[in-house]
Structures are given as C-alpha cells and as structure tokens.
Amino acid sequence: MSGHRHNAPESDIALRVKAIEQLLTEKGIVDPAAIDLVVDYYETRVGPRNGARVVARAWSDPDYKARLLAEATPAIAELGFSGLQGEDMVALENTPEVHNVVVCTLCSCYPWPVLGLPPVWYKSPPYRARIVREPRAVLAEFGTRVADDVEVRVWDSSAELRYMVLPMRPAGTEGLDEEALAALVTRDGMIGVTAL
Amino acid sequence: MNTPHPRLPADLPSDGAGGSPSFGEPWQARIFALVARMCEDGRYDWESFKVLLIDEIERHGRTDSSDYYERWLAACERLVTGQGFVSAADLAERKAELAAHPPHPTSAAPGPIAIDPPRRT
Structure with a gap:
C-alpha cells in the first residue's frame, strides 16, 4: 500500500510555514484554532455565493441596485457580508453599452467577502498583464464575445478599492425570484470575464 | 463553459461558480489564513503586507500562478x-528542527500497524 503515507517528508516550504506558525503561536501572536477558523471560513462559507446574492438582490430591487451602485460597501453589508478585503467595495454595472472586467495588476487584490478567494488564473501574470493590453482577446478566451460597439472597461483592484461587476440580468428571467436568480450568477460573471 | 487557452497558464474554471481550487496544498491555506488572521487582529497594517507581496511577485515576475503562495509565504x-x-534566525532554526524531527517518523518496515486476530470461541 504505497499510496497511504503519513510520513512522506514534508516539503521545505511546508516546514517554513510550520516554523512561522509554531513560533508565532509560542509568542502568543496567533492562535492555531483561530487560523483553523479562517481556513474554514474562506474555504467553505464565504465565496461567490455571497456575491451572487448581492447581484440577485440588485436585479430584483431597483432601490437596492441604486444603493449598491452609489455606495457598494454598506449595500453589501446590508446582506451581512463584510470583513477583511471587503471594506472599500465598488460595484460596476454592465450595460448594453459597457462591459466591465476586473483585474489586480500588481498582485491579487480581490473582494474576499463577496467572491471568496481568487481563482488561480486571476493571480497569474498573463491574466494580470494581458487583460489590460488586449481585453477583448482575453475575454474571447473565456468564451465571451463582446460586440464591437460595446466599450470594455478594465478596472484595477487595489488595497483601497475592490471592484465587483454587476452583470446584466439574462433575458427571460422576469419570473424568477431572488434565489433562482442568484443561482444564475457566476463568480466569473462578477469578475467580468464572462457574461451571463 | 469557458474556453481554456494555452496562453493562460491556469486551470481555467470549468464551472462559473467557483470550480478551480484556491488552495493546492494545505500549507497554502495555512499561510493565507495566518496572514489574514494577524491583520484582522490588528497585528499589522494590511498595506505593509501588500507592499511586500507585490515586491515578491515582481522579483519573480516570470513565474506562473502556481507559486503564488510561495510569494505569499516569503512576504509573510x-x-x-x-x-x-x-x-529570521529563529525561523531557520525551527525549520531545521522540524526537518530533523518529523512528527511521524518513517517506520522501518511496511506492514500493519495493528492486528486484531481472529477470535476463536
């Protein structure tokens, strides 16, 4: 049974992480149980579903949408979503004339409370560079064809401002309630690399 | 469905709602959470970490996103x-100790860890 090994030597990098955590724990700077909670929180409880509920509410409630577009952070907090990296949110509305897409050109600034942790490609240097230089081409690689007469706006998230896209409501969804609408909203739609 | 493309060195998500894994290995989640927790606890200002992370990423500018959390660790x-x-000396020393004394050392010979023999009545 070679596939069952507890005792594979730990990688150099895993040992570095362990050393940091142990020393900070011994000095009382961190609590391992609190770190467990953070891991659990980001892996299972926050994520794109939070953002999807924000979008569904905005599609359903014009007053909420107006609040979201005017000042996103308190509007998002109305639904109970706030916290680290979600303090300075801006919602960008996609329209028939404008398609918005979000990047962090320097690192990986991303609105954790509404979208969870960023996907692998969001952190990749090619995405970070190319979405600025040739957004239509990159969007096409995501399967998103933006019509020539639509303006594409690329937004650079930072530590100060974090963007999420309010996608256009898909046609034929007039009869759906918020829960059904939220199920249509994807993470990539809220980053702006896909349309819904 | 999204269309993967060779120029994006990424496992593009196959579903829209969060398909691609954020953490490839447990240590990545650990170091992410440790940095996040210390910030939430007011141990440091987020900006001071971000500057270091950007610097680490820029110094390894040619790499792909698979080593993103290595940059995160170095910044931490x-x-x-x-x-x-x-x-830094304490970190290096502790790492060496951990490497020298793995918590679950390799057993000499593979085999069952315990055997509960058949019962005869």
Whole structure:
C-alpha cells in the first residue's frame, strides 16, 4: 500500500510555514484554532455565493441596485457580508453599452467577502498583464464575445478599492425570484470575464 | 463553459461558480489564513503586507500562478521578521528542527500497524 503515507517528508516550504506558525503561536501572536477558523471560513462559507446574492438582490430591487451602485460597501453589508478585503467595495454595472472586467495588476487584490478567494488564473501574470493590453482577446478566451460597439472597461483592484461587476440580468428571467436568480450568477460573471 | 487557452497558464474554471481550487496544498491555506488572521487582529497594517507581496511577485515576475503562495509565504516571513515578531534566525532554526524531527517518523518496515486476530470461541 504505497499510496497511504503519513510520513512522506514534508516539503521545505511546508516546514517554513510550520516554523512561522509554531513560533508565532509560542509568542502568543496567533492562535492555531483561530487560523483553523479562517481556513474554514474562506474555504467553505464565504465565496461567490455571497456575491451572487448581492447581484440577485440588485436585479430584483431597483432601490437596492441604486444603493449598491452609489455606495457598494454598506449595500453589501446590508446582506451581512463584510470583513477583511471587503471594506472599500465598488460595484460596476454592465450595460448594453459597457462591459466591465476586473483585474489586480500588481498582485491579487480581490473582494474576499463577496467572491471568496481568487481563482488561480486571476493571480497569474498573463491574466494580470494581458487583460489590460488586449481585453477583448482575453475575454474571447473565456468564451465571451463582446460586440464591437460595446466599450470594455478594465478596472484595477487595489488595497483601497475592490471592484465587483454587476452583470446584466439574462433575458427571460422576469419570473424568477431572488434565489433562482442568484443561482444564475457566476463568480466569473462578477469578475467580468464572462457574461451571463 | 469557458474556453481554456494555452496562453493562460491556469486551470481555467470549468464551472462559473467557483470550480478551480484556491488552495493546492494545505500549507497554502495555512499561510493565507495566518496572514489574514494577524491583520484582522490588528497585528499589522494590511498595506505593509501588500507592499511586500507585490515586491515578491515582481522579483519573480516570470513565474506562473502556481507559486503564488510561495510569494505569499516569503512576504509573510519578511513581515513577521520586519515587525519584530520573530527573528529570521529563529525561523531557520525551527525549520531545521522540524526537518530533523518529523512528527511521524518513517517506520522501518511496511506492514500493519495493528492486528486484531481472529477470535476463536
């Protein structure tokens, strides 16, 4: 049974992480149980579903949408979503004339409370560079064809401002309630690399 | 469905709602959470970590996103030493100790760890 090994030597990098955590724990700077909670929180409880509920509410409630577009952070907090990296949110509305897409050109600034942790490609240097230089081409690689007469706006998230896209409501969804609408909203739609 | 493309060195998500894994290995989640927790606890200002992370990413500009959390770890090491929480020497020493004394050492011979023999009545 070679596939069952507890005792594979730990990688150099895993040992570095362990050393940091142990020393900070011994000095009382961190609590391992609190770190467990953070891991659990980001892996299972926050994520794109939070953002999807924000979008569904905005599609359903014009007053909420107006609040979201005017000042996103308190509007998002109305639904109970706030916290680290979600303090300075801006919602960008996609329209028939404008398609918005979000990047962090320097690192990986991303609105954790509404979208969870960023996907692998969001952190990749090619995405970070190319979405600025040739957004239509990159969007096409995501399967998103933006019509020539639509303006594409690329937004650079930072530590100060974090963007999420309010996608256009898909046609034929007039009869759906918020829960059904939220199920249509994807993470990539809220980053702006896909349309819904 | 999204269309993967060779120029994006990424496992593009196959579903829209969060398909691609954020953490490839447990240590990535650990170091992410440790940095996040210390910030939430007010141990340091987020900006001071971000500057270090950007610097680490820029210094390894040619790499792909698979080593993103290695940059995160390097930035964290600089953060905790720069803030005076621990010294670089202590980190190196602890790492060496951990490497020398794995918590679950390799057993000499493969085999069952315990055997509960058949019962005869």
